[in-house]
Amino acid sequence: MERVLDIAELWANIAAFLFPRQIRRLRLVSKRMYNACIPHFRILFPLDSRTPSSLTAEPDFPADLITAVQIEGIDQISQVISSTFEKCNRLTVLRLYDFGLDISFLNQLLRLCPTHLQCLFIRSEGFVSLDSMTEVLLTAAVAPQLQTLGLEVGDTGLDDTHSLPWTSFRRILDTCASLTSLSLGRIEVMDVPVSLEQVDPLHATTITFPNIQELALNMCGISGTGRARLLRMFPNLKTLRIVCRDAVFEPSGDGQRLSALPEHEARVTDSDLGTQLMRVRIECTNPRSQADQQGLFQFLGHLPDLKIIELSGLVISQQVLTDLAEAWCRRGVQLKQLVLNSTGRRAPDDEQLEPILRLPCFSRLENLDVWCGPSLLLRFWNKALMRSEIPCLLHLRGLHLRKDQSVEDQPEGALEVLNLTLKQMPRLVDLTLAVRLEDFAVFQGMGRDPHSIRHKGLDDAGPVELAATSDWSQERPFLQSLGMCCSLGFYQDRTGEILRQIGRRFRFLEDFEFIV
Numbered sequence: 001m002e003r004v005l006d007i008a009e010l011w012a013n014i015a016a017f018l019f020p021r022q023i024r025r026l027r028l029v030s031k032r033m034y035n036a037c038i039p040h041f042r043i044l045f046p047l048d049s050r051t052p053s054s055l056t057a058e059p060d061f062p063a064d065l066i067t068a069v070q071i072e073g074i075d076q077i078s079q080v081i082s083s084t085f086e087k088c089n090r091l092t093v094l095r096l097y098d099f100g101l102d103i104s105f106l107n108q109l110l111r112l113c114p115t116h117l118q119c120l121f122i123r124s125e126g127f128v129s130l131d132s133m134t135e136v137l138l139t140a141a142v143a144p145q146l147q148t149l150g151l152e153v154g155d156t157g158l159d160d161t162h163s164l165p166w167t168s169f170r171r172i173l174d175t176c177a178s179l180t181s182l183s184l185g186r187i188e189v190m191d192v193p194v195s196l197e198q199v200d201p202l203h204a205t206t207i208t209f210p211n212i213q214e215l216a217l218n219m220c221g222i223s224g225t226g227r228a229r230l231l232r233m234f235p236n237l238k239t240l241r242i243v244c245r246d247a248v249f250e251p252s253g254d255g256q257r258l259s260a261l262p263e264h265e266a267r268v269t270d271s272d273l274g275t276q277l278m279r280v281r282i283e284c285t286n287p288r289s290q291a292d293q294q295g296l297f298q299f300l301g302h303l304p305d306l307k308i309i310e311l312s313g314l315v316i317s318q319q320v321l322t323d324l325a326e327a328w329c330r331r332g333v334q335l336k337q338l339v340l341n342s343t344g345r346r347a348p349d350d351e352q353l354e355p356i357l358r359l360p361c362f363s364r365l366e367n368l369d370v371w372c373g374p375s376l377l378l379r380f381w382n383k384a385l386m387r388s389e390i391p392c393l394l395h396l397r398g399l400h401l402r403k404d405q406s407v408e409d410q411p412e413g414a415l416e417v418l419n420l421t422l423k424q425m426p427r428l429v430d431l432t433l434a435v436r437l438e439d440f441a442v443f444q445g446m447g448r449d450p451h452s453i454r455h456k457g458l459d460d461a462g463p464v465e466l467a468a469t470s471d472w473s474q475e476r477p478f479l480q481s482l483g484m485c486c487s488l489g490f491y492q493d494r495t496g497e498i499l500r501q502i503g504r505r506f507r508f509l510e511d512f513e514f515i516v
């Protein structure tokens with residue numbers, strides 16, 4: 001707080017930021033202050049039900065501020081739960097974890113919820129069939145108003161607790177007419193035989209649901225056919241997150257038919273699907289299986305509106321990434337976020353990534369997260385001009401170099417170039433360095449030099465006096481979060497000094513962590 005107080009132009013207007021119409025501007029001051037001022041309280045009901053029964057009876061209980069309730073490991077409605085739902089009339093979020101065996105508990109709980117509930121997440125750890133869960137959900141009064149729905153089951157090993165018939169899936173989409181975000185975890189949506197589509201309208205996959213804008217599938221065992229059908233049903237999908245093991249993306253070139261689809265859908269190709277997607281996150285949990293990855297890259301190359309791409313657990317060669325980037329360039333794609341957590345010996349190294357990052361589709365990156373070290377920035381450094389030539393230099397807000405290396409592994413001058421490059425990034429606020437640092441050389445010249453205080457004879461100055469004597473005019477970058485790694489000896493011997501150095505150099509820093 002003393003650092004905020006030291007900024008006259010912010011402190012003079014701090015009260016204005018608290019008005020509802022200007023609350024979002026508070027983010028300019030502090031992420032934490034912004035989050036703290038949002039009226040969002042969460043009540044957590046523990047497994048042992050030790051929540052005091054008189055909690056909601058207190059006269060100062062802020063019932064009008066409670067917007068979220070989270071329940072874990074409880075299978076019966078208590079007086080505390082009933083009282084909470086009765087008094088908290090602004091409730092919009094309900095999260096139910098470790099839901100067990102009693103389906104009537106879920107039925108009673110949903111009846112207590114206000115009809116304006118917007119977000120519902122249910123995780124079942126018991127042996128309740130998905131059919132019975134969806135039946136309770138669909139008959140609840142809150143269903144038509146839900147905007148976000150998440151369903152997840154534990155690993156029980158029983159088909160009834162994991163398999164969701166297509167008819168039940170369709171009923172969810174039909175009943176929850178306001179739904180914009182759908183998340184499924186360990187739930188297998190059954191494929192539809194062609195014969196059933198022609199008999200029962202509930203099995204038809206040609207109906208579209210334009211209201212769905214976000215879809216997350218976590219270990220749902222979805223097939224390539226199922227993936228194509230879902231993308232066809234959600235023509236306005238903006239965000240797609242998939243955690244998978246098997247062939248979710250079948251190889252299908254432009255103009256080729258998806259042979260697994262029925263005849264009335266056979267003309268659909270990957271170039272026709274997901275054209276509105278802006279954010280795609282794919283995590284492969286079985287990197288040894290590469291059969292479907294070519295189909296994935298073909299699919300990604302056809303997305304004209306893509307802004308954020310996150311790929312994890314995939315084997316991505318330089319040629320594949322180059323072809324993908326060139327396809328984006330031809331379609332005028334301008335990525336804002338690139339996350340590459342690739343595996344295997346064929347993962348692109350610093351030398352291979354350099355020409356790729358120089359392509360136009362990466363020129364306006366705001367977040368770069370790659371499995372590389374500081375040597376990547378060295379390849380963009382112009383010694384004659386003493387300036388970095390990385391195209392996204394002026395746009396980067398987040399830089400995450402996650403390759404675990406020692407200082408000895410770095411080429412000569414890599415850390416010095418890292419230091420100079422960071423100071424040339426005017427918008428950088430989030431930084432992660434996985435190289436094991438041995439000293440503070442990387443941060444020399446950034447922010448204010450802490451040792452300058454001692455030269456002025458102010459060793460004993462308190463926090464406020466310290467801030468008043470600081471010259472922050474040359475501070476670059478304005479870091480808000482920092483993750484760094486250091487050698488074991490450096491960490492053990494100088495932990496206190498590390499924290500003091502970081503805290504004094506960066507006045508806007510709110511989050512700091514050591515990377516293990």
